Amino acid sequence: MVSLTPQEVDEFVAAQYPAVRGFRCDAIGEGFATARWLHDPEQLRPGGLISGPTQFAAADLALWFLSFTLLGLAPMAVTSDLHIVFLRPASGGDLLARAELLRAGKSRISGRVLAWVDGAPDRPVSHATGAYARLA
Amino acid sequence: MVSLTPQEVDEFVAAQYPAVRGFRCDAIGEGFATARWLHDPEQLRPGGLISGPTQFAAADLALWFLSFTLLGLAPMAVTSDLHIVFLRPASGGDLLARAELLRAGKSRISGRVLAWVDGAPDRPVSHATGAYARLA
Amino acid sequence: MVSLTPQEVDEFVAAQYPAVRGFRCDAIGEGFATARWLHDPEQLRPGGLISGPTQFAAADLALWFLSFTLLGLAPMAVTSDLHIVFLRPASGGDLLARAELLRAGKSRISGRVLAWVDGAPDRPVSHATGAYARLA
Amino acid sequence: MVSLTPQEVDEFVAAQYPAVRGFRCDAIGEGFATARWLHDPEQLRPGGLISGPTQFAAADLALWFLSFTLLGLAPMAVTSDLHIVFLRPASGGDLLARAELLRAGKSRISGRVLAWVDGAPDRPVSHATGAYARLA
Numbered sequence: 001m002v003s004l005t006p007q008e009v010d011e012f013v014a015a016q017y018p019a020v021r022g023f024r025c026d027a028i029g030e031g032f033a034t035a036r037w038l039h040d041p042e043q044l045r046p047g048g049l050i051s052g053p054t055q056f057a058a059a060d061l062a063l064w065f066l067s068f069t070l071l072g073l074a075p076m077a078v079t080s081d082l083h084i085v086f087l088r089p090a091s092g093g094d095l096l097a098r099a100e101l102l103r104a105g106k107s108r109i110s111g112r113v114l115a116w117v118d119g120a121p122d123r124p125v126s127h128a129t130g131a132y133a134r135l136a
Numbered sequence: 137m138v139s140l141t142p143q144e145v146d147e148f149v150a151a152q153y154p155a156v157r158g159f160r161c162d163a164i165g166e167g168f169a170t171a172r173w174l175h176d177p178e179q180l181r182p183g184g185l186i187s188g189p190t191q192f193a194a195a196d197l198a199l200w201f202l203s204f205t206l207l208g209l210a211p212m213a214v215t216s217d218l219h220i221v222f223l224r225p226a227s228g229g230d231l232l233a234r235a236e237l238l239r240a241g242k243s244r245i246s247g248r249v250l251a252w253v254d255g256a257p258d259r260p261v262s263h264a265t266g267a268y269a270r271l272a
Numbered sequence: 273m274v275s276l277t278p279q280e281v282d283e284f285v286a287a288q289y290p291a292v293r294g295f296r297c298d299a300i301g302e303g304f305a306t307a308r309w310l311h312d313p314e315q316l317r318p319g320g321l322i323s324g325p326t327q328f329a330a331a332d333l334a335l336w337f338l339s340f341t342l343l344g345l346a347p348m349a350v351t352s353d354l355h356i357v358f359l360r361p362a363s364g365g366d367l368l369a370r371a372e373l374l375r376a377g378k379s380r381i382s383g384r385v386l387a388w389v390d391g392a393p394d395r396p397v398s399h400a401t402g403a404y405a406r407l408a
Numbered sequence: 409m410v411s412l413t414p415q416e417v418d419e420f421v422a423a424q425y426p427a428v429r430g431f432r433c434d435a436i437g438e439g440f441a442t443a444r445w446l447h448d449p450e451q452l453r454p455g456g457l458i459s460g461p462t463q464f465a466a467a468d469l470a471l472w473f474l475s476f477t478l479l480g481l482a483p484m485a486v487t488s489d490l491h492i493v494f495l496r497p498a499s500g501g502d503l504l505a506r507a508e509l510l511r512a513g514k515s516r517i518s519g520r521v522l523a524w525v526d527g528a529p530d531r532p533v534s535h536a537t538g539a540y541a542r543l544a
Contacts (some may be wrong), residue, residue, distance in 0.1 A: 042387040057189035083219040103359040223511040239495040329461035355491040
């Protein structure tokens with residue numbers, strides 16, 4: 001288990017992955033990591049809805065942050081597969097996506113991710129299951 | 137079955153969904169639709185890789201275009217769920233994502249999507265299965 | 273919300289679905305339902321492993337029981353899709369699969385299911401996400 | 409690529425996996441394998457429907473047979489994850505599930521499976537995507 005702060009994660013991503021814009025690490029610890037999408041009206045769909053690709057990106061990022069807690073702050077794993085289910089319309093604020101570890105295997109790290117709009121954690125907007133494959 | 141041209145799809149998306157940038161409809165017909173992501177070096181990951189969220193967005197868009205062939209050129213369906221599997225690293229050009237209809241049910245439209253880098257259709261980079269839910 | 277006992281569920285299944293053999297309802301309440309597979313050496317794979325299809329059947333059944341809490345004790349919904357991830361080898365006893373409600377929509381009921389071998393709830397053997405479609 | 413006949417596959421399964429009953433290998437070759445579920449009225453659901461678990465078992469088995477074409481006739485891989493989507497009611501005969509290879513990677517073999525009732529290959533009843541993890 002690697003101990004990290006959200007700020008360390010954000011600095012790593014900004015330095016190494018400049019194309020990842022508009023997201024932050026909100027929280028990180030043993031067995032979990034939360035990604036935050038910063039509300040951006042220009043990215044919204046008609047009706048003010050947070051798009052599916054934005055929610056996918058947040059879930060994917062949360063699982064990547066989760067991999068850092070196991071493998072360290074380095075690009076040591078890539079997304080293998082991700083299944084996302086949309087539960088209700090998402091609108092009105094930042095999006096939070098919290099990944100929880102399901103299993104850290106030799107070649108794969110599996111987790112589940114629940115996402116909600118900031119302020120409404122009891123009304124999840126999407127649920128994802130995904131895996132990162134460890135690079136040899 | 138609604139007959140549409142890629143240009144009609146692109147005009148509709150540009151007018152109604154200005155936040156969908158960097159994609160085009162490449163081909164559309166009975167039972168299929170292809171989305172094209174226009175290669176953009178600013179969106180790439182280290183190593184020149186086309187990111188997972190970009191591939192998800194292309195698959196999701198191809199399924200949406202597919203829904204137009206059944207429901208007409210209007211926002212009559214929303215993504216219900218999508219499962220994407222990454223097969224090999226993607227780099228070197230535009231990304232093409234071709235959706236094929238699996239089943240048009242009363243409340244859901246299901247399809248599968250194969251994606252490849254332009255010029256290499258025999259080396260798929262991701263495969264997705266997804267459904268759009270019809271709006272009542 | 274429909275209030276039910278495990279015994280009522282078992283009697284309904286035995287009467288209406290005689291082909292569902294070797295499973296019981298272990299617990300049921302608001303927002304959850306647990307299915308139990310009764311350990312049967314004849315169904316095991318080499319090495320004494322509980323098979324993937326057995327784990328799928330348990331997850332599917334737990335989601336079906338969950339639908340009873342919303343729609344009543346009647347066949348009012350059918351499996352729409354199910355995604356199962358195997359986390360570690362399963363052996364040594366009954367299998368328990370606990371479904372939790374993610375979202376009860378107008379046409380679909382979505383849930384997640386965690387499965388473990390009886391006595392080891394902290395070592396999940398599989399995780400599933402699935403949906404039941406309501407029959408009109 | 410390992411060359412195999414359906415009969416060789418059936419003999420291997422019968423000898424090593426006696427718990428796998430009611431299925432046969434229908435066809436196998438480079439990049440594909442088809443499993444057949446032998447119609448059994450005792451396994452049907454009310455209305456004469458082929459159950460979801462039966463369809464899952466057929467898809468899982470077809471992917472396993474597919475792994476034999478790459479790894480040989482031996483238990484060298486286990487199911488990692490499987491996503492199945494049900495497309496329409498299935499009834500009236502044997503069930504055929506045809507797996508096609510998507511990607512043979514170092515640690516995972518990914519494929520897709522289309523299933524139909526014998527005699528109606530143009531009316532698929534389920535579509536699955538899955539992966540087998542190679543044992544070290």
